[in-house]
Amino acid sequence: MTAQPEAPTIALVYSVESKRQEQYARAGFAGRVGWGERPALLVIDMARAWVDPTERLGSDLSGVLRSIQAILSVARDVRLPIFFTTMAYDSPLEIGSVVARKLGHLEEMKRGSDRVSLVPELGRLPHEPLIEKPRASAFFGTHLLDMLISERVDTVIVTGCSTSGCIRGTCESAFNYNYHVLVPREAVGDRNPEAHAANLFDIDARYADVISVAETLEHLRRFTPAVTP
Amino acid sequence: MTAQPEAPTIALVYSVESKRQEQYARAGFAGRVGWGERPALLVIDMARAWVDPTERLGSDLSGVLRSIQAILSVARDVRLPIFFTTMAYDSPLEIGSVVARKLGHLEEMKRGSDRVSLVPELGRLPHEPLIEKPRASAFFGTHLLDMLISERVDTVIVTGCSTSGCIRGTCESAFNYNYHVLVPREAVGDRNPEAHAANLFDIDARYADVISVAETLEHLRRFTPAVTP
Amino acid sequence: MTAQPEAPTIALVYSVESKRQEQYARAGFAGRVGWGERPALLVIDMARAWVDPTERLGSDLSGVLRSIQAILSVARDVRLPIFFTTMAYDSPLEIGSVVARKLGHLEEMKRGSDRVSLVPELGRLPHEPLIEKPRASAFFGTHLLDMLISERVDTVIVTGCSTSGCIRGTCESAFNYNYHVLVPREAVGDRNPEAHAANLFDIDARYADVISVAETLEHLRRFTPAVTP
Amino acid sequence: MTAQPEAPTIALVYSVESKRQEQYARAGFAGRVGWGERPALLVIDMARAWVDPTERLGSDLSGVLRSIQAILSVARDVRLPIFFTTMAYDSPLEIGSVVARKLGHLEEMKRGSDRVSLVPELGRLPHEPLIEKPRASAFFGTHLLDMLISERVDTVIVTGCSTSGCIRGTCESAFNYNYHVLVPREAVGDRNPEAHAANLFDIDARYADVISVAETLEHLRRFTPAVTP
Numbered sequence: 017m018t019a020q021p022e023a024p025t026i027a028l029v030y031s032v033e034s035k036r037q038e039q040y041a042r043a044g045f046a047g048r049v050g051w052g053e054r055p056a057l058l059v060i061d062m063a064r065a066w067v068d069p070t071e072r073l074g075s076d077l078s079g080v081l082r083s084i085q086a087i088l089s090v091a092r093d094v095r096l097p098i099f100f101t102t103m104a105y106d107s108p109l110e111i112g113s114v115v116a117r118k119l120g121h122l123e124e125m126k127r128g129s130d131r132v133s134l135v136p137e138l139g140r141l142p143h144e145p146l147i148e149k150p151r152a153s154a155f156f157g158t159h160l161l162d163m164l165i166s167e168r169v170d171t172v173i174v175t176g177c178s179t180s181g182c183i184r185g186t187c188e189s190a191f192n193y194n195y196h197v198l199v200p201r202e203a204v205g206d207r208n209p210e211a212h213a214a215n216l217f218d219i220d221a222r223y224a225d226v227i228s229v230a231e232t233l234e235h236l237r238r239f240t241p242a243v244t245p
Numbered sequence: 246m247t248a249q250p251e252a253p254t255i256a257l258v259y260s261v262e263s264k265r266q267e268q269y270a271r272a273g274f275a276g277r278v279g280w281g282e283r284p285a286l287l288v289i290d291m292a293r294a295w296v297d298p299t300e301r302l303g304s305d306l307s308g309v310l311r312s313i314q315a316i317l318s319v320a321r322d323v324r325l326p327i328f329f330t331t332m333a334y335d336s337p338l339e340i341g342s343v344v345a346r347k348l349g350h351l352e353e354m355k356r357g358s359d360r361v362s363l364v365p366e367l368g369r370l371p372h373e374p375l376i377e378k379p380r381a382s383a384f385f386g387t388h389l390l391d392m393l394i395s396e397r398v399d400t401v402i403v404t405g406c407s408t409s410g411c412i413r414g415t416c417e418s419a420f421n422y423n424y425h426v427l428v429p430r431e432a433v434g435d436r437n438p439e440a441h442a443a444n445l446f447d448i449d450a451r452y453a454d455v456i457s458v459a460e461t462l463e464h465l466r467r468f469t470p471a472v473t474p
Numbered sequence: 475m476t477a478q479p480e481a482p483t484i485a486l487v488y489s490v491e492s493k494r495q496e497q498y499a500r501a502g503f504a505g506r507v508g509w510g511e512r513p514a515l516l517v518i519d520m521a522r523a524w525v526d527p528t529e530r531l532g533s534d535l536s537g538v539l540r541s542i543q544a545i546l547s548v549a550r551d552v553r554l555p556i557f558f559t560t561m562a563y564d565s566p567l568e569i570g571s572v573v574a575r576k577l578g579h580l581e582e583m584k585r586g587s588d589r590v591s592l593v594p595e596l597g598r599l600p601h602e603p604l605i606e607k608p609r610a611s612a613f614f615g616t617h618l619l620d621m622l623i624s625e626r627v628d629t630v631i632v633t634g635c636s637t638s639g640c641i642r643g644t645c646e647s648a649f650n651y652n653y654h655v656l657v658p659r660e661a662v663g664d665r666n667p668e669a670h671a672a673n674l675f676d677i678d679a680r681y682a683d684v685i686s687v688a689e690t691l692e693h694l695r696r697f698t699p700a701v702t703p
Numbered sequence: 704m705t706a707q708p709e710a711p712t713i714a715l716v717y718s719v720e721s722k723r724q725e726q727y728a729r730a731g732f733a734g735r736v737g738w739g740e741r742p743a744l745l746v747i748d749m750a751r752a753w754v755d756p757t758e759r760l761g762s763d764l765s766g767v768l769r770s771i772q773a774i775l776s777v778a779r780d781v782r783l784p785i786f787f788t789t790m791a792y793d794s795p796l797e798i799g800s801v802v803a804r805k806l807g808h809l810e811e812m813k814r815g816s817d818r819v820s821l822v823p824e825l826g827r828l829p830h831e832p833l834i835e836k837p838r839a840s841a842f843f844g845t846h847l848l849d850m851l852i853s854e855r856v857d858t859v860i861v862t863g864c865s866t867s868g869c870i871r872g873t874c875e876s877a878f879n880y881n882y883h884v885l886v887p888r889e890a891v892g893d894r895n896p897e898a899h900a901a902n903l904f905d906i907d908a909r910y911a912d913v914i915s916v917a918e919t920l921e922h923l924r925r926f927t928p929a930v931t932p
Binding site for chain 3: 723726727729730732733734735736737759800801802804805806807808809811822823835838839840843844847867868872875878879881882884894895897899901902904905910911
């Protein structure tokens with residue numbers, strides 16, 4: 017994500033943001049939720065279609081990928097449940113009439129193609145589910161929710177892309193169900209830097225605590241997995 | 246919504262937006278979906294808590310209210326199904342442990358209080374359901390969806406507030422189910438003008454066609470209600 | 475529920491059942507799930523419409539009511555989350571076109587009427603949510619699920635009526651989400667004794683452990699509430 | 704399904720049933736819903752695990768299969784949307800902790816194995832989605848619902864197995880959303896003849912119109928597909 021040309025906009029957005037943060041705090045938004053006791057890690061849509069800058073949907077997410085690799089490593093050490101997602105369809109009917117018109121790129125997301133495969137740097141293990149989600153939110157039209165309940169998860173760490181679509185949608189869904197939702201800022205990305213900034217602001221105000229990757233790693237390293245019921 | 250002080254930001258956001266719109270079009274976003282054959286009208290959260298500027302959550306939504314009144318009038322003439330929402334709770338358990346921490350204002354949204362009552366200017370009729378929704382999206386934890394299916398609706402017009410929360414959440418849900426979603430731009434509002442602009446951009450790119458109130462009224466006036474099956 | 479006239483049928487059903495239980499065990503059904511660590515109690519539809527035998531939907535559920543009172547008393551002592559349900563509608567649109575045709579009695583279930591009020595013997599307390607559910611399952615079109623997640627519940631005790639409708643539907647939904655589901659046999663009832671027996675058989679094979687009220691009370695009396703996170 | 708040994712039970716169940724049907728009609732159950740305008744066909748779990756009598760879960764469903772083939776043939780002629788389901792998992796986590804204990808047979812349902820493959824007699828075509836459903840209802844944890852909405856379906860024909868599990872669960876879900884639900888009696892089956900009979904009774908009383916295959920074929924042959932919007 018090369019944000020240089022739009023840097024002035026972002027700076028301005030952030031200066032306006034500080035005024036807004038006071039307004040939101042007065043209005044009763046943006047409370048801190050913090051960590052629960054049983055976190056799970058979601059890695060959203062880190063497949064070639066999004067991560068390869070030569071792809072139609074792609075952008076340079078190499079920094080995001082490195083952050084996710086760091087979190088994955090600790091998450092595996094402390095045995096968090098880990099879920100990956102991608103988007104894939106077999107037929108236009110699976111995409112849906114309306115969805116196909118708004119999001120023309122979905123017709124290229126063929127089930128089983130390279131484009132929808134996770135990037136190998138993630139090193140997904142066989143017991144880590146790969147969920148083919150049909151929409152932005154990892155909860156819509158999938159059975160992620162019952163797996164989280166099965167594992168007695170109460171906290172969801174959301175990483176991957178894109179901040180303004182699948183990350184926000186997934187955060188909103190998880191929050192709706194009363195999960196603690198944590199977004200490590202450097203572990204989420206978007207092809208559009210303004211949308212990234214604006215959506216992180218909304219996510220933090222409404223759905224999740226946006227924190228640093230460092231804070232995420234520090235918390236997880238101290239984590240002792242609960243005995244599975 | 247007094248947008249003057251932030252006008253430069255918005256102007257800048259929009260100039261960046263035009264570049265972005267090309268980027269999004271190339272990436273296969275922001276297709277036009279248009280109208281289906283059986284629209285319904287949703288009026289989101291036009292209750293005192295949001296519409297009264299002296300309220301903690303409130304802002305000046307008088308222009309939004311006038312737009313909604315104009316749409317309501319035509320929608321009733323042509324007998325669209327019309328649904329209103331508000332947010333209301335009886336107990337902290339109903340809000341939920343996580344949700345109550347992030348959104349402190351919800352504890353004041355007592356079921357049956359003036360604060361959560363629709364503003365009388367809407368003139369809700371007894372057969373127009375009032376849905377108490379527990380979250381941003383009007384679809385979450387409610388039975389709006391089965392009512393839309395019951396009425397063989399294929400198109401949802403989303404109006405009310407706030408653009409960056411309940412409007413966007415409701416648009417995303419409706420789109421997920423393959424409803425045509427239309428957002429009349431002047432009939433939605435937000436206490437935060439940047440969040441309003443940024444979210445209308447995302448909504449139009451990802452979930453709904455953002456159109457004018459004039460276009461909405463013109464389309465509805467030509468609408469002949471289908472014979473109910 | 476006066477089961478005498480049909481007792482021969484039930485006896486026969488049960489004698490066939492023992493053969494069937496072997497068949498089901500071989501096929502890999504009817505495993506024991508047991509209790510989790512954080513139970514909640516659901517009391518389904520113990521309102522006048524179902525509990526008053528002079529009502530169209532009613533039958534003699536006095537024994538069921540006594541069993542529920544016994545469970546409620548212990549559940550309150552050990553501070554379980556307790557949820558009550560009823561069914562109520564303001565308009566035909568809320569019932570829905572198809573549902574109203576199949577279930578003609580629903581048009582009499584007016585929101586706010588005596589018919590849909592819980593029987594006073596339950597002594598519902600203000601912090602115990604009353605959920606107006608539009609369908610058989612207490613999870614459909616309501617926000618029960620997010621409240622269970624909020625309370626970190628992992629086990630749901632299902633009581634009330636009717637076994638062949640709302641009890642079974644609620645058990646199936648809770649099981650789908652990986653909740654431990656327990657049905658105290660004498661605390662659920664049905665106007666139709668065969669349907670009661672046949673559905674308890676299916677429920678035990680597929681969705682929940684059917685146990686005795688005595689076992690339920692014994693387990694709950696030993697229960698120490700976990701510290702809420 | 705060789706029902707001979709239990710025939711007396713079934714006869715008795717049916718004689719009791721006729722008394723019960725009056726009781727149910729008085730109570731306002733079992734109304735006729737009939738056909739809507741845009742039907743879809745669901746073929747539930749006609750995979751080797753259920754259809755091969757030598758399999759643990761299997762029984763002789765050859766008559767059911769022939770009925771489904773007849774319906775499929777007409778449904779393809781008149782271009783109904785057709786959906787197939789099976790059940791398949793990659794890992795114990797996908798099954799879920801509670802579900803795996805109750806339904807021990809699920810651990811053998813490996814994604815990609817012969818056991819979970821549809822029987823070839825169905826001749827599934829590439830544009831007819833195959834949905835891997837994790838639970839009894841074809842709607843739970845899948846995105847069937849948005850596909851039905853996409854196709855403007857208002858009527859669901861439910862066929863396959865097992866009557867007392869996946870058929871009933873799917874009928875209840877579809878009914879909850881106000882779909883017209885039709886169950887062609889000879890096109891659904893169950894390893895347990897009593898459960899089959901008892902559940903068809905409940906399904907007809909509460910969720911769907913149980914009709915004959917002949918009536919289904921006759922209706923579909925007269926059907927002219929609506930122009931897709």
